Each structure stands twice: as structure tokens, then as C-alpha cells.
Amino acid sequence: MDTSVSRTLFSQRANQLTSSAIREILKITERPEVTSFAGGLPSPAGFPVPELRAAFDKVLATQGATALQYGRTEGYTPLREWVAQDLSRPGLTIDPEEVLIVSGSQQALDMLGKLFIDEGSPVLVEAPSYLGALQSFSQFQPEYRAVPTDALGLVPDALSDDLVRDARFIYVLPNFQNPTGLTLDQARRQALVERCARAGLPIIEDDPYGELRYAGEPQPGLLELGRPVGATVIRLGTFSKVLAPGMRLGYVVAPRHIISKLVQIKQATDLHTASVTQMAVYEAVRSGFLREHLPKVRELYQRQCGYMLDALQEYFPSDAHWTRPEGGMFIWVTLRDSIDTTQLLQAAIQRNVAFVPGAPFYAVNAPTNTLRLSFVTVPEDRIRAGVRTLGELIGPAPAR
Numbered sequence: 266m267d268t269s270v271s272r273t274l275f276s277q278r279a280n281q282l283t284s285s286a287i288r289e290i291l292k293i294t295e296r297p298e299v300t301s302f303a304g305g306l307p308s309p310a311g312f313p314v315p316e317l318r319a320a321f322d323k324v325l326a327t328q329g330a331t332a333l334q335y336g337r338t339e340g341y342t343p344l345r346e347w348v349a350q351d352l353s354r355p356g357l358t359i360d361p362e363e364v365l366i367v368s369g370s371q372q373a374l375d376m377l378g379k380l381f382i383d384e385g386s387p388v389l390v391e392a393p394s395y396l397g398a399l400q401s402f403s404q405f406q407p408e409y410r411a412v413p414t415d416a417l418g419l420v421p422d423a424l425s426d427d428l429v430r431d432a433r434f435i436y437v438l439p440n441f442q443n444p445t446g447l448t449l450d451q452a453r454r455q456a457l458v459e460r461c462a463r464a465g466l467p468i469i470e471d472d473p474y475g476e477l478r479y480a481g482e483p484q485p486g487l488l489e490l491g492r493p494v495g496a497t498v499i500r501l502g503t504f505s506k507v508l509a510p511g512m513r514l515g516y517v518v519a520p521r522h523i524i525s526k527l528v529q530i531k532q533a534t535d536l537h538t539a540s541v542t543q544m545a546v547y548e549a550v551r552s553g554f555l556r557e558h559l560p561k562v563r564e565l566y567q568r569q570c571g572y573m574l575d576a577l578q579e580y581f582p583s584d585a586h587w588t589r590p591e592g593g594m595f596i597w598v599t600l601r602d603s604i605d606t607t608q609l610l611q612a613a614i615q616r617n618v619a620f621v622p623g624a625p626f627y628a629v630n631a632p633t634n635t636l637r638l639s640f641v642t643v644p645e646d647r648i649r650a651g652v653r654t655l656g657e658l659i660g661p662a663p664a665r
């Protein structure tokens with residue numbers, strides 16, 4: 266090899282990507298002896314394997330050639346129609362032309378980064394926010410501005426003129442947020458859409474967990490609240506948590522001019538989402554299968570969540586705080602200021618327990634004393650033993 270010429274192998278964009286230290290540590294958690302509260306995986310106990318198998322069989326038997334052919338970038342029309350109808354409700358009519366099928370909502374996050382972010386563009390995200398979204402957006406080098414949150418979710422009053430000035434969008438997870446498990450309060454939802462409408466600030470509403478509510482009252486979505494007040498809401502949904510993530514199937518609902526631009530971007534990315542998967546999922550959901558299936562998933566997740574809340578109550582010190590999710594997969598814990606959860610993770614792994622430290626979920630100004638616990642895939646006895654180990658490592662609250 267000629268080493269006399271200095272050249273760069275990768276683009277500047279690729280060079281600024283880093284594999285997080287935490288991801289490296291968490292590789293260890295794949296060992297079977299490790300009790301991992303780290304993963305964001307849905308429970309395989311909720312995957313409807315026989316139903317999906319039957320749906321693939323039927324599609325291949327009756328429409329095999331179409332299922333194996335290239336398709337439209339926008340997505341399989343009957344599935345777009347199904348999504349439009351599923352999201353429509355009194356006062357909110359979604360047109361199938363406003364739906365774009367994507368290869369998982371993660372792809373939508375990447376495409377939205379391409380659509381909206383120039384280098385240095387201000388972008389508003391909750392503090393904390395979904396790590397995968399931050400990774401997607403970061404490829405395009407935005408200037409992150411953090412929107413504060415409290416027990417009721419993000420604080421709309423914090424959206425000052427200075428904060429929203431020139432911002433390209435605000436990214437919001439209103440239901441059982443990843444990572445905190447928190448749900449955005451209804452009055453705040455209204456205040457948020459009104460504020461964004463006034464400021465002309467598009468809202469990206471990411472709602473993978475909305476169907477997995479097992480406590481409290483369902484809240485109207487930002488799309489539903491936003492339309493009447495003239496807010497631009499881009500809603501992301503996915504089949505990952507209601508069917509199975511290996512399908513890689515999600516959707517974007519947005520005004521047509523945004524969908525057309527996203528179609529151009531998606532065309533350049535992967536032409537279209539797998540035809541056979543779209544057709545099989547449509548086959549599986551068309552006759553109302555989710556109405557029978559979802560209550561079982563909700564019940565399973567509620568039970569799992571209860572095991573973890575009980576264990577936290579029993580084994581965590583009195584100065585620790587945690588969220589009580591009304592749905593979804595995550596509990597967020599805040600420990601005393603003196604505890605650095607990245608160090609705690611190192612100690613926990615020595616004792617075969619893992620979680621995700623909270624810091625990477627913050628775009629800016631990360632505190633070091635938070636952590637995310639995922640409870641859906643771990644059996645009850647291991648939840649108890651794992652939480653007990655963490656409680657021992659954290660230690661009792663210091664006497665005042």
C-alpha cells in the first residue's frame with residue numbers, strides 16, 4: 266500500500282460518529298448470567314408468531330408475485346389506508362395520501378434529519394430524549410436546545426422566544442417516554458400545540474408506545490390537538506411494539522407537502538419498504554387482530570412493571586426517586602447527586618446486573634445521577650434479585 270499520500274478514508278460526517286462507551290459496556294450484558302434492565306427490546310412473549318406466519322403464507326400463496334416485486338415508495342396502498350383509518354377519530358380525518366410507510370420509525374428519524382437539519386440548525390429536544398433520535402439527528406450536526414421536563418412531561422412555558430427562534434422542529438414523545446416512562450399532561454399538550462402553532466414550529470410527535478397504555482386515561486395525541494389550531498404535526502408510528510420489531514415497519518403521518526419531500530428522500534434511501542412485509546402486516550391487522558392482541562401485551566407489560574415498582578420500593582434507598590409509568594417499557598430513576606450511574610454500571614456488571622445510565626439521553630448538560638430500567642423481558646425473580654443488587658450497590662441514604 267502506498268502510504269506516501271495522506272488521504273481520508275471516511276467523510277467528515279462519518280468521522281464525527283462515535284460508538285458510545287456505554288454501548289461497549291452493554292455488549293457484556295448479552296451473557297446469559299447477566300440480568301439486563303438495559304435493553305429496549307419488547308417482550309418476545311408478545312410476538313404473535315402463528316398469526317404472522319399465517320399472514321405471510323396467505324400473502325405468498327395468493328399474491329406472491331406482487332409481494333416479491335418492487336413497490337411504490339409511499340407504501341402499500343391498503344396499509345396506508347388502514348393506518349389512516351386507524352388514526353382517524355371524530356374531529357380528525359387522516360387521508361391515506363398523508364401516510365408514508367417506512368422501514369421502522371427509526372428510518373423516519375433519519376429522513377427527518379435529512380429533511381430539516383443543516384449544520385448548526387437549532388433543534389429542540391426534551392431533556393432527556395430518545396437516544397436513537399439524538400443519534401439520527403446528530404449525523405446532520407444540529408445545535409441542540411434542551412426543553413426542560415418535570416413529572417408532567419415537557420414544560421411548554423419554557424418555550425421562550427429565544428429558545429424557539431430559528432428552530433427547525435421540536436421532537437416530542439408524549440406517551441410513556443423513552444427513557445423516562447413519563448406521559449405529557451393534557452393541559453400541557455394543548456399549550457404545546459398552541460405555542461408551536463404561534464411560533465410556526467413543526468412538531469415531530471414520536472409515539473411508538475401509545476397503544477401500550479395499562480393505567481390512567483388515554484390522552485389526545487398532538488396530531489389531533491394540533492390540527493385545529495394550525496400546528497404542523499409530523500406523527501411517527503410503528504408496528505415494532507404492537508406486533509414485532511423484526512418486521513421493521515413504521516409510518517409517518519404529515520401534511521402532503523412534507524410527505525412528498527420525504528418520499529424523495531426515502532426513494533434515495535431504500536426505494537421502498539419491503540413489499541412482502543407490508544402486505545403480510547396488512548393481512549394480519551386488517552380484520553381487527555390488534556383488538557384481541559393488544560390487551561394481552563398490555564397485561565403482560567403491566568404485570569412486569571408492577572414487579573419492578575415493588576422491587577424498587579423494597580430495595581432502593583429512601584432518597585431515590587423513580588417514575589411510575591402508565592404504559593410502555595421504562596422506569597427512570599434519579600439517585601442522590603453524589604452517585605455517578607456510569608460508575609455504578611461498572612460495579613453492577615461485576616455482579617451481573619445491567620441498566621443504561623441516563624447521561625447519553627441528554628443532548629446537552631447531562632446530569633450523572635439518573636438511569637433507565639427496562640422491565641418487560643426479565644422474569645419476576647430476576648427483577649427482584651437484580652434490583653436488590655442495585656440497591657445494595659447504591660447504599661442507604663446518608664443520615665442527615
Ligand code: PMP
Binds near residue numbers: 505515
Ligand atoms: N422512537 C422511539 C421513542 C423508540 O423507543 C424506538 C424504538 N426503540 C423507535 C423510535 C424506533 O422504533 P422502530 O424503528 O422499531 O419503529
